[in-house]
Amino acid sequence: MNFERFTTDEMMTVAAARELAGSASCFVGIGLPSTAANLARSHHAKGLVLVYESGTIGAKPTQLPLSIGDGELAESADLVVSVPEIFNYWLQPGRIDVGMLGAAQVDRFGNLNSTVIGTYDRPAVRLPGSGGAPEIATACPRVIVVMRQSKKSFVNELDFRTTVGFADGFGGRAKLGLPGDGPQTIITDIGIFRPDPKTSEMTVSELHPGRTIEEIRGATGWDVKMSEMVSTTPEPTDVELLLLRNLIGDISSATEAKA
Amino acid sequence: MAAIVSLESAVATYVHDGDSVALEGFTHLIPFAAGHEIIRQRRRNLCLIRLTPDLIYDQMIGAGCAQKLTFSWGGNPGIGSLHRFRDAVERGWPGPLELDEHSHAGLTNRYVAGASGVPFAILRGYAGTDLPAHSSTIATVTCPFTQERLAAVPALRPTVSIIHAQQADLNGNVRLWGITGVQKEAVLAARYSIVTVEEIVDRFENDRNATILPSWIVSAVVHAPGGCHPSYASGYSQRDNEYYEAWDAISRDRESFERWLEQYIYGEEPR
Numbered sequence: 080m081n082f083e084r085f086t087t088d089e090m091m092t093v094a095a096a097r098e099l100a101g102s103a104s105c106f107v108g109i110g111l112p113s114t115a116a117n118l119a120r121s122h123h124a125k126g127l128v129l130v131y132e133s134g135t136i137g138a139k140p141t142q143l144p145l146s147i148g149d150g151e152l153a154e155s156a157d158l159v160v161s162v163p164e165i166f167n168y169w170l171q172p173g174r175i176d177v178g179m180l181g182a183a184q185v186d187r188f189g190n191l192n193s194t195v196i197g198t199y200d201r202p203a204v205r206l207p208g209s210g211g212a213p214e215i216a217t218a219c220p221r222v223i224v225v226m227r228q229s230k231k232s233f234v235n236e237l238d239f240r241t242t243v244g245f246a247d248g249f250g251g252r253a254k255l256g257l258p259g260d261g262p263q264t265i266i267t268d269i270g271i272f273r274p275d276p277k278t279s280e281m282t283v284s285e286l287h288p289g290r291t292i293e294e295i296r297g298a299t300g301w302d303v304k305m306s307e308m309v310s311t312t313p314e315p316t317d318v319e320l321l322l323l324r325n326l327i328g329d330i331s332s333a334t335e336a337k338a
Numbered sequence: 339m340a341a342i343v344s345l346e347s348a349v350a351t352y353v354h355d356g357d358s359v360a361l362e363g364f365t366h367l368i369p370f371a372a373g374h375e376i377i378r379q380r381r382r383n384l385c386l387i388r389l390t391p392d393l394i395y396d397q398m399i400g401a402g403c404a405q406k407l408t409f410s411w412g413g414n415p416g417i418g419s420l421h422r423f424r425d426a427v428e429r430g431w432p433g434p435l436e437l438d439e440h441s442h443a444g445l446t447n448r449y450v451a452g453a454s455g456v457p458f459a460i461l462r463g464y465a466g467t468d469l470p471a472h473s474s475t476i477a478t479v480t481c482p483f484t485q486e487r488l489a490a491v492p493a494l495r496p497t498v499s500i501i502h503a504q505q506a507d508l509n510g511n512v513r514l515w516g517i518t519g520v521q522k523e524a525v526l527a528a529r530y531s532i533v534t535v536e537e538i539v540d541r542f543e544n545d546r547n548a549t550i551l552p553s554w555i556v557s558a559v560v561h562a563p564g565g566c567h568p569s570y571a572s573g574y575s576q577r578d579n580e581y582y583e584a585w586d587a588i589s590r591d592r593e594s595f596e597r598w599l600e601q602y603i604y605g606e607e608p609r
Contacts, residue, residue, distance in 0.1 A: 150576060153516050159518070162364055209442070
């Protein structure tokens with residue numbers, strides 16, 4: 080295998096896009112989730128309805144948007160609704176199949192932090208905060224998390240719980256009255272985690288080509304478990320890579336500014 | 339009836355030190371010109387309210403206008419941090435900033451309650467998160483019919499809400515289309531409202547659904563073409579993504595931000 084064909088970010092995005100096969104609609108966060116959802120729509124999920132929190136339902140952008148409210152999202156949408164309507168009428172009743180989210184930190188039960196690093200009152204780093212994520216993770220039947228992985232981001236204990244995955248473990252969502260099934264997949268640049276059916280702990284189920292168990296252990300802040308059969312993610316195809324690179328072309332300058 | 343006035347006059351009349359002020363616009367139609375006029379008139383101790391503080395509140399916070407921020411997502415969309423917001427929260431510069439933090443759904447419903455004239459709104463949210471422990475504006479209620487536990491959030495009632503729209507007619511009726519955000523609720527929740535517009539037309543032809551506010555509910559209408567730059571007005575302009583990228587460097591340190599303030603805000607004539 081020739082791993083120079085693709086970057087670790089490309090592998091992660093392609094794997095995330097594949098997870099959307101068979102879904103009818105996806106509530107999309109900006110950044111990696113938006114890239115993956117748009118790749119899915121251009122490749123194997125052509126009918127996938129993309130919903131952005133700006134109220135654009137059925138957006139069909141030809142280039143990746145920089146923000147959730149870019150003009151092309153509204154111009155290409157099936158309909159555009161107000162912000163109260165998108166959250167109250169569309170998201171809250173569970174009408175959108177999948178929510179795709181990123182975060183700064185995740186823990187073993189798929190809970191997410193996008194609020195602060197350090198303490199809330201005296202943060203070392205003040206992050207943007209909740210946005211739409213908490214209610215997306217509450218209401219969508221299924222949640223997919225896409226994040227680059229390191230010991231700083233895959234932590235034993237979150238600095239702040241912004242968004243609930245499985246809370247304190249198996250049955251945690253039911254106790255809190257959360258209707259959706261919670262995070263079914265975490266896709267990283269190293270591999271893929273899925274919840275253990277008995278404990279709801281996020282467990283390694285796939286490794287990307289060329290990645291090792293030692294590597295994923297070294298980039299996880301808890302004593303990470305492997306599922307019984309850890310398989311290898313299929314490499315991105317030439318078509319997937321071409322479509323992804325076409326999508327990303329236009330926002331490369333923006334992502335460089337972020338780095 | 340809305341009076342059609344200058345921006346300088348509208349801000350002088352309706353925005354005072356210590357007021358709670360909402361400048362709304364969800365990525366689209368953000369009222370930047372009005373925010374800049376508030377900075378220019380050196381308003382202080384404002385309680386600023388906005389779902390996404392965006393560059394406009396980064397600028398107002400850095401300029402020292404705010405004592406409190408009610409918000410739900412404080413980043414530069416697609417770019418990264420709001421550095422002036424972070425400097426205020428992390429290091430108290432130019433002064434301490436009190437936070438009243440929500441999710442988008444929670445804050446949106448606070449506007450809906452304010453617009454509806456009821457004291458609070460309910461939603462299925464916040465359960466299991468750390469936010470309620472750091473907030474005096476998130477509680478839980480039990481549904482009297484099903485006994486389900488739900489989140490309750492109090493109504494927002496800004497002193498003044500300011501929005502930017504595509505058009506007003508000569509009577510001051512307001513048309514706004516595209517991504518409509520939470521502007522209608524923000525105006526209806528507030529005691530006073532200022533609407534800046536791209537264009538004033540004689541009168542609106544049919545297309546009643548694009549008219550979101552009648553003249554008699556709006557305090558002042560201001561002709562401010564381009565008044566939402568670097569955000570955009572569908573049908574009039576494109577989002578200036580390069581400006582959003584450039585802001586990252588301008589806002590990163592206090593000196594370059596203050597140079598920007600002198601050159602582009604205090605050095606400019608009011609509209």
